[in-house]
Amino acid sequence: MIRFENVGLRYGMGPEILRDISLHIPERSFQFLSGPSGAGKTTLLRLLFMSLKPTRGLITIFGKDRSRISRSELPHLRRRIGVVFQDFRLLDHMTTYENVALPLRVRGREEASYRTDVTELLKWVGLGERMHVLPPVLSGGEKQRAAIARALIEQPEILLADEPTGNVDPPLARRLLRLFIELNRLGTAVVIATHDLGLMEQVDARRMILAGGRLDVYD
Template sequence: MIHFENVGLRYGMGPEILRDLTFDVPDRSFQFLTGASGAGKTTLLKLLFMSLRPTRGLITMFDRDIAMVPSGDLPMLRRRIGIVFQDFRLLDHLTTFENVALPLRVRGRPESSYRRDVVELLEWVGLGDRVNALPPVLSGGEKQRAAIARALIDRPELLLADEPTGNVDPPMAKRLLSLFLELNRLGTAVVIATHDLSLMDQLEARRMILTHGRLEIHG
């Protein structure tokens, strides 16, 4: 699904933040991306989401060389990816239901075809009683769960999650991990960026460790 070969990234004339990254993310795989704070996990996720272009190296996504993809074609490629940002990026004028359903609305699906699925997913992440609430009245943990539900609702081919359990208690973190695993069993490749060792220790999965801009892979 994804291939990085000798990828490097720098901003302007500064030093490289990421360098010599060579790795694959296979179809239907599950992996954690970890490293110290500031190691570049979020930056790497942005490369995977194609919101950043590398300074050097080759990135192939869905059998396409990203360097050769016109900028106008990138939104269609990104629709194959679900992403959970640390800042949630919910739209304040939309209800929780409407935020979660947004990827389906963008695809032109009528509400009658997805309403039940959205409500069931919100109940699973503990937001069944917040369906009609607007983001400004949600807690940080509730916003995070809404953002996760939005990323999962369209069963993407690839899920990228940046610290998805950072604002929830341990029981909900375990429940969310189960949700990610179920999505993976249904065929989605999953990359979870986290520094939470207790979360990673709950299952045997490949760990991609960023240290000083370089990547080590275990498992």
């Protein structure tokens, strides 16, 4: 689904932040991305999501050379990738339901065509009773689950999650991890960026460790 070959990234004339990164994300796979703070995990996720272009090297996404993907093609390809950001990015003036449904509204779909899907997904992530409240009323864990639901509503082929358990307590972190495992079981490839070693030990999954601008992969 995604392949990096000797990818490097630098900003302007500065030193390379990422160097000679090679990896592949197979269909239906599950992997953790770890490394010290400031190692570039979020930057690597941005390359995966195509919000950054590499300085050098080859990135192939869904069979397409990243350097040849036109601006008009990007929205269609990005809809195949769900993203959970560290800061949630929920809109405070919209209810939980409206936040989760937003990607479908942006695509021009009528509410009648997705109302049931959004409602069922919110129930699946444990927010069935909170779908009509605004984000400021939600706890940190509830906001996290709302962000996950929004990332899943378009049934992505890949989910990228940036520190999805960084702001929740251990029991909720385990619950969120079970959601990701179930999602993976249903066919979505999952990439979780985390520094939580305890979380990684709960799943037999590939580990990608980023340090010093380089990536080591352990199957």
